[in-house]
Amino acid sequence: MNITLKIWRQKNAKAKGQFVEYPLSDVSPEMSFLEMLDALNNKLVKEGTDPVAFDNDCREGICGMCSLYINGRAHGQETRTTTCELHMRVFKDGETISIEPWRSKAFPVVKDLIVDRNAFDKIIQAGGFISVNTGSASDSNSIPVSKAKADDAFDSASCIGCGACVATCKNSSAMLFVSAKVSQLANFPQGQVEAAKRAKNMVAKMDELGFGNCTNTGACEVECPKGISIKNIAKLNREYLSAKLSD
């Protein structure tokens, strides 16, 4: 298939970017979206142009690096799909495909399609962990966790930190990401010890880093490649408000 790509090019964080159109021919429908971009970059390198910078690592939907806004949707139009899992067969021959970086004050553009998602790491550092004394591993059944809670925690834990929730939210809110981690850990007896402190610190960090305020549009859960539910946000609100009110 033959396509036209309309890609955001920006030399560095300070430069003013613009869209550049690139025609690309002989694209196989079997290619993944990132393989298609590799093909484009091969062509650009051969022509002596600067290749398009984009983030990626695992290319199998688990690392959360491939952050692209494709045709107006985070990770493209397929549901529960990361950009690396998206295939060219979902596009039409002759189509013009627009590709932009995540747009959020908290995720500044580094180059072309690459944004700095360090803000997420800072939020995790503020409380997205369980403090434990390391030593020899304890027996896994010594602290009972119900099946329902374990399943729920596992669902929340499947967040890969890709940032699509922030990218797609009209308010650039990070509530889905933060709520996934807070509810995951609040489901375990080990996590409950620090639950109040965790909710307060992670929310304070999120606010400090310039993410917007959630207005419950629900766009995040639709675009999240891992299907994280906004029920986690309700739970975060509960955890946070009860922590604050019992201060």
Place this chain on the structure above:
Amino acid sequence: MSNLFSSSIGKKLIMSVTGLFLVLFLLLHLSINLLLIFSEEAFNEASHFMATNPVIYVMQYILAAGFIIHITWASMLTLQNRAARPVKYSNNDPAENSTWSSRNMYVLGSLILIFLFIHIFNFFYKIKFSEVENDYELVTGTFRIWYFSLIYILGFVFLGLHLNHAFHSAFQTIGWSNKIWMKRLKIIGTIYAIVISIGFAIIPLFFLIPELF
């Protein structure tokens, strides 16, 4: 407690609590208004009661405060939310992931606010500050003028759209929601929004339609 209300969730709590208070107020307001259709006497009596009862006298200040806080915080949050995305997408397709009203709560709120000013001037202001003999006559006389009726009906359409998102959103904000309850709250919210907007809209139509024929 100290910085609860400076946090994002704390500010939203204020939106939610004031919003739910207004939600309750609308139910009361609608039940009194429906008396217009049934009986002139009952409406005038209720209207007189509202104007003279000391509890209601205090409540009207609380109501005004509820509106002012809701609107002030809405403006604050909306400004912050706009600032959180300084560069907009050139190609964005939000209709695929969220409802129009959920994305335009501030626009809808502002339209409701314009309506509110007209409404306050038409009735509340006139009843309070000029000699109105008969509240029923004032209200029904206004509704017999087509453009006033139209303004009211448009106001109720905007209100209905605002409420359709607002209801479940308010419960989500205070944390009273989960996967199952979100579905239920959305249904209850839609029913509430329909009852309020249609319920209010029936009244001007009831007085306008006979005028047209």
